[in-house]
Amino acid sequence: MNKTELQKMAVEVRKGIVTGVHAAKAGHPGGSLSAADVFTYLYFEEMNIDPENPGDPGRDRFVLSKGHTAPGLYSALAHRGYFPVEDLKTLRHIGSHLQGHPCIQHTPGIDMSSGSLGQGISAAVGMALSAKLSQDSYRVYTLLGDGEIQEGQVWEAAMFAGHRKLDNLCVIVDNNGLQIDGPVDQVCSPYPIDRKFEAFNFHVISVADGNDFDQLKAAFDEARATKGMPTAIVMKTVKGKGVSFMENQVGWHGKAPNDEEYAIAMADLEKAGEALCQK
Amino acid sequence: MSEVKKVATRQSYGEALVELGREHENLVVLDADLAAATQTGKFRAVFPERHIDCGIAESNMIGIAAGMAATGKVPFASTFAMFAAGRAFEQVRNSVGYPHLNVKIGATHAGISVGEDGATHQCNEDIALMRTIPGMTVINPSDDVEAKAAVRAAYEMDGPVYLRFGRLAVPVINDGPDYKFEIGKGVTLREGQDVAIIATGLCVNSALEAADLLKAEGIGARVINIHTIKPIDADLVVKAAKECGRLVTVEEHSVIGGLGSAVCDVLCERQPAPVKKIGVQDVFGESGPAVKLLEKYRLDGKGVYEQVLEFVK
Numbered sequence: 001m002n003k004t005e006l007q008k009m010a011v012e013v014r015k016g017i018v019t020g021v022h023a024a025k026a027g028h029p030g031g032s033l034s035a036a037d038v039f040t041y042l043y044f045e046e047m048n049i050d051p052e053n054p055g056d057p058g059r060d061r062f063v064l065s066k067g068h069t070a071p072g073l074y075s076a077l078a079h080r081g082y083f084p085v086e087d088l089k090t091l092r093h094i095g096s097h098l099q100g101h102p103c104i105q106h107t108p109g110i111d112m113s114s115g116s117l118g119q120g121i122s123a124a125v126g127m128a129l130s131a132k133l134s135q136d137s138y139r140v141y142t143l144l145g146d147g148e149i150q151e152g153q154v155w156e157a158a159m160f161a162g163h164r165k166l167d168n169l170c171v172i173v174d175n176n177g178l179q180i181d182g183p184v185d186q187v188c189s190p191y192p193i194d195r196k197f198e199a200f201n202f203h204v205i206s207v208a209d210g211n212d213f214d215q216l217k218a219a220f221d222e223a224r225a226t227k228g229m230p231t232a233i234v235m236k237t238v239k240g241k242g243v244s245f246m247e248n249q250v251g252w253h254g255k256a257p258n259d260e261e262y263a264i265a266m267a268d269l270e271k272a273g274e275a276l277c278q279k
Numbered sequence: 280m281s282e283v284k285k286v287a288t289r290q291s292y293g294e295a296l297v298e299l300g301r302e303h304e305n306l307v308v309l310d311a312d313l314a315a316a317t318q319t320g321k322f323r324a325v326f327p328e329r330h331i332d333c334g335i336a337e338s339n340m341i342g343i344a345a346g347m348a349a350t351g352k353v354p355f356a357s358t359f360a361m362f363a364a365g366r367a368f369e370q371v372r373n374s375v376g377y378p379h380l381n382v383k384i385g386a387t388h389a390g391i392s393v394g395e396d397g398a399t400h401q402c403n404e405d406i407a408l409m410r411t412i413p414g415m416t417v418i419n420p421s422d423d424v425e426a427k428a429a430v431r432a433a434y435e436m437d438g439p440v441y442l443r444f445g446r447l448a449v450p451v452i453n454d455g456p457d458y459k460f461e462i463g464k465g466v467t468l469r470e471g472q473d474v475a476i477i478a479t480g481l482c483v484n485s486a487l488e489a490a491d492l493l494k495a496e497g498i499g500a501r502v503i504n505i506h507t508i509k510p511i512d513a514d515l516v517v518k519a520a521k522e523c524g525r526l527v528t529v530e531e532h533s534v535i536g537g538l539g540s541a542v543c544d545v546l547c548e549r550q551p552a553p554v555k556k557i558g559v560q561d562v563f564g565e566s567g568p569a570v571k572l573l574e575k576y577r578l579d580g581k582g583v584y585e586q587v588l589e590f591v592k
Contacts, residue, residue, distance in 0.1 A: 057351060104349070104378040112349055113378035116369060122339045123374055126346020126354075129331065133307070133352070153370075156339035163334075 006213045010040040011273040014242045016075030016088045022262040024092035030252040032072030034176040034237040039076035041216045051081035054108045063112040065120025066145035067101040082109035118151030128169035143172045147179030161230045162201030169230040170223045176239035178250045197232035210235025285448035289387040291426035293318025309356040317357040317387045337362040341370035348380040360389035364405035376412040390531035392447040394569035401564035407536025409441040410509040417509040419443040421483035424453040428460035447569040449481045465512035471499035475519035478529040479538045488580025513545045520552040527555045534558040555590040
């Protein structure tokens with residue numbers, strides 16, 4: 001896809017997020033929206049995957065370590081064709097395959113159950129190690145929150161990945177700067193994130209705007225070309241990106257929009273989509 | 280009298296892994312800086328590339344095992360019971376149990392027979408913790424023969440398994456020609472109608488010794504080895520309650536949540552009967568030689584015999 005097509009798709013992914021969380025009357029729109037562009041890039045451009053064959057052993061893997069942003073991943077999967085986009089309206093409903101956090105047993109295209117923060121990265125490391133042992137060529141991607149990296153297990157996993165030189169592993173940190181209790185640097189600062197991963201023997205790529213597809217492409221190309229060590233992409237993003245009243249608002253970490261807010265959010269996204277069509 | 284052959288089940292675990300490793304390319308062994316203690320060093324010596332030392336980071340080790348299982352490997356994640364079931368409980372629950380991944384957890388140094396290291400390393404809670412996880416199979420073998428059979432059976436089944444092993448060398452009791460291991464099937468080792476002693480792990484041998492002493496008193500004790508605590512052999516337990524009327528459970532584990540509780544869970548719904556739970560009585564362990572600790576906590580043959588006698592009199 002070219003940049004405009006990716007941007008248009010990201011608008012659709014965002015609509016799916018807002019629709020799902022609104023229908024669920026619960027969920028995490030803020031961090032789903034900040035990561036909507038990276039979800040789109042991974043599933044429509046970067047990863048070697050086939051929605052017709054979600055269990056292909058040779059596919060690239062993705063582990064959503066920040067599992068609470070499942071609405072974003074679900075929306076990307078649905079738009080990529082893993083299941084009907086209509087299903088997004090069943091998010092968090094009883095009997096739905098779209099659980100509050102990703103579940104490998106329920107949803108086509110989910111490579112690992114996750115949601116208890118800090119655990120997903122370890123599974124991703126295990127997958128990358130597994131590929132190395134069998135000399136398989138697939139790559140493994142995992143997305144972490146900047147609050148999540150307060151969990152000690154993240155650094156256990158990072159130490160191991162660096163030690164094992166897992167260059168088929170790409171760790172992405174969604175640095176939107178906010179966690180439930182407030183700005184990350186006020187709650188318990190994870191900064192400097194880049195230097196921490198460097199110290200754990202990662203190749204670190206800092207992305208100034210993780211909501212920009214040119215910058216994402218450059219970062220993932222560089223990660224792919226990096227040999228002999230794992231890569232960490234630390235990307236600055238805007239929490240709530242694309243919905244005017246949610247942007248950079250900590251209150252929208254884990255709250256669903258009411259009907260009125262939903263209408264405004266969808267109007268924002270419609271407008272963004274139309275602007276892209278003028279291009 | 281000929282010397283009784285004694286083997287620690289952790290050693291059986293290490294040896295079984297080597298044997299299985301020769302047969303199965305997809306078997307990998309994970310360890311957290313305890314390769315000598317957990318005996319996975321034996322596997323490392325033969326298959327260095329398939330032995331993954333994760334360093335002192337058990338939570339991460341369980342997660343790595345989950346990721347490897349999700350990509351077609353059969354990982355045996357090995358550490359002390361305290362760290363496998365205790366420290367990494369939530370990783371086992373959420374990264375292994377919930378996705379129902381094919382991870383085998385080899386937990387050594389369970390119970391007070393850890394000995395001198397003392398209470399911090401004596402895990403008497405692991406069976407309780409592990410059996411609450413939906414879909415988790417929990418196996419506590421009683422000797423060398425059973426431990427090796429359990430490792431093989433764990434490999435051959437699809438799904439998460441918690442295997443409990445000990446540090447102390449214990450008598451080999453299952454070396455008869457008819458011995459057969461089947462997950463979820465208890466084994467009646469002695470017939471008797473006066474009381475049923477249901478034991479697990481190294482306490483199976485204590486139960487056998489107790490039964491011999493009880494026999495001298497004219498008490499016929501049935502001895503049942505429950506090596507699989509989950510899924511438990513409910514029919515065998517119910518049958519014992521029907522035929523013997525009263526039961527004693529024996530385990531090197533807290534009396535809260537372990538074999539005794541699992542047996543009572545079955546009986547309270549299907550065949551209510553008086554049950555005496557012998558085990559670690561809601562206390563922490565302590566340092567000391569393993570054999571002496573088993574005596575002190577009344578989990579040796581004599582201690583079990585005395586407690587059964589008090590119960591049936």
